[in-house]
Amino acid sequence: MPDSLEILQAVIDSYDQPVFALDRELRYIAFNRMAADGMRAIYGAEITLGGRLTDYQTETADRRSALTNLTKALAGERIVAGGYSGEKGRRRYYDFTHIPLTDAGGEVYGVVVRADDLTEQRAATSGLQASEERLHRSLAAAKAGTWEWDTASGANTWSEELWELYDLERDGREPSYDLWLESIHPDDRHAAATRVADAAAAGDEVDTEWRVNTRDGSLRWLVSRGSPVRDADDTVVRYLGVVMDITRRKEAEMALHRSRGELRALVDSFPDIVFQIDRDRRLVVANAPFEQAIVTSGGAPIAPGDPILPPDYPEEFRALWRGHYDRAFGGESFAVETTVPMTDGAHLMESHLTPVRSDGDEVTGVVITSRDITERRRAEQELRDSEARFRAYFEQSLIGAAVTSPAMAWIDVNEATCDLLGLQSRGTAEAHLAGPHPPRGPGRGPGAVRPHPGRRDRRVPPSEALPAQGRRRRLGGPECALSSRGGRQRGLPPVPARRHHRAQTDRGRADGDARPTRSRAARVRGRDVGLARRLR
Secondary structure (H helix, E strand, O other): OOOHHHHHHHHHHOOOOOEEEEEOOOEEEEEOHHHHHHHHHHHOOOOOOOOEHHHHOOOHHHHHHHHHHHHHHHOOOOEEEEEEEOOOOOOEEEEEEEEEEEOOOOOEEEEEEEEEEOHHHHHHHHHHHHHHHHHHHHHHHHOEEEEEEEOOOOOEEEOHHHHHHOOOOOOOOOOOHHHHHHHEOHHHHHHHHHHHHHHHHHOOOEEEEEEEOOOOOOOOEEEEEEEEEEOOOOOEEEEEEEEEEOHHHHHHHHHHHHHHHHHHHHHHOOOOEEEEEEOOOEEEEEOHHHHHHOEOOOOOEOOOOOEOOOOOOOHHHHHHHHHHHHHHHOOOOEEEEEEEEEOOEEEEEEEEEEEEEOOOOOEEEEEEEEEEOHHHHHHHHHHHHHHHHHHHHHHHOOOEEEEEOOOOOEEEEOHHHHHHHOOOOHHHHHHHHHOOOOOOEOOEOOOOOOOOOOOOOOOOOHHHHOOOEOOEEEOOOOEEEEOEEOOEEOOOOEEOOHHHHHHHHHHHHHOOOOOOOOOHHHHHHOOOHHHHHHHO
16 A cells, blocks of 8 residues: 555646655755746756755856745745746746745754746737727727626616716716716707617617716717627627717817808809719719709709709600710810700700819719800800991991091091092002001101192191080081090091081082083192191
8 A cells, every 4th residue: 555655646647737855955855847847848847855955056046036935934924925937948937836844843844945937828918908008008099998787786886087078077986877868968968868778679780979068168079989788698788889089070070061151152153063073973962053044844843863864855866965975974174065955945055164173093983064145145146136237337338437546546537438538449558557557747647647649738646637525616517526535535436427428419410511521630729628628
């Protein structure tokens, strides 16, 4: 039958942690296999009975620590101490328990040491601590906190960050649902509580936003999101969630909303039609003039998301605008004039199409600005008709007429004026009018024109041939005055010459041909001598 020492050795060998006994000289009097394996692993030593512990410890710090603890144990004190042991690259963390060995007389003759290897546990604990530290730092940086809610008991667990986010003082208080309600702005309290209660009743995720009832009255927005945790019976037993500060996001959203409102008001104030379509040719957004003018053939409004070319539009019109839109989606900006059906009939529109590009320079839409030019085109046509009527009057009039600039330079004359001034033809007048005025001198002057062959005369500038502003001058016939508005010369004075010539000619014919009929040039030289003197 084995003796007590053999039984004791079998017991300690069955223990899964290192156990060994030392005498007062720190020599091994017993050890189990785990102790031998441990010394081999951390020091590379093969221990034997009678060997001294400190002889196997190659690290000075390990020997010093062991001597301190063993000395206390040999003095009769039970010591528990932890620390790393082993050579570099082999070190492991042990929790050492030192128990004094006493004889029948109570005398301490040795020490039993149990070494619990906690290396993996400590590594896990250190990793967990590091993870929690990183989590807390991340939550603080993100202005966020975590919470847990036991739906059965109503117990709440908050991370430290939530107290700051809720702007609450702990003052010995514990997290609770009522305390959370207290932190919510009174205007948001009912809505937030209702959303949480509805989510819990349905077993859905919690997602709610609210303003904090801050003590200093500053604005702070929070959002809380939580997921349900279910038991084996699929019953929600608790919620785990996070709360985040979204004040900056809310401020940006409100600023964006204001900006969009201001932009919409600005665009709505345009008289032009402005709208945007996507690549599917569907309306994205439009201003008020579009909503008031553009409808389907049946009179229904076109809303965002609707096709910009309703099926009831004429196919010819649809095909035309499909081509325009495809051209714009190809990246081209251009303008077109088309007839567009509106609530009050067809209108002639001038439309500018501009591609909308993404950050990657991809065309994602087209902005169309359309202006109603129906009245403008009508006014332009009326102006052209008026100009044609004036030109006909100017050309065919028997009254001499000329057009000058405000600086009294010739611009245009009619045939009657050519007759009056003795020009060979209107073409000759236009050739002289187009050139620069020569310097003044005998027989020369600004605006002079070529006289009829055989006539001794000098060039006549408009300033001499026409009356000064506000004055009257007789030009071989009734008086005429240069009209003006606002003190500026209008430059279109009549020159009533032909009527005077015709009256003289008729008088001569009434005398029974007592005097022969003279040529036009002779008439100017003779009967219009008064005008000729003035022109000289």
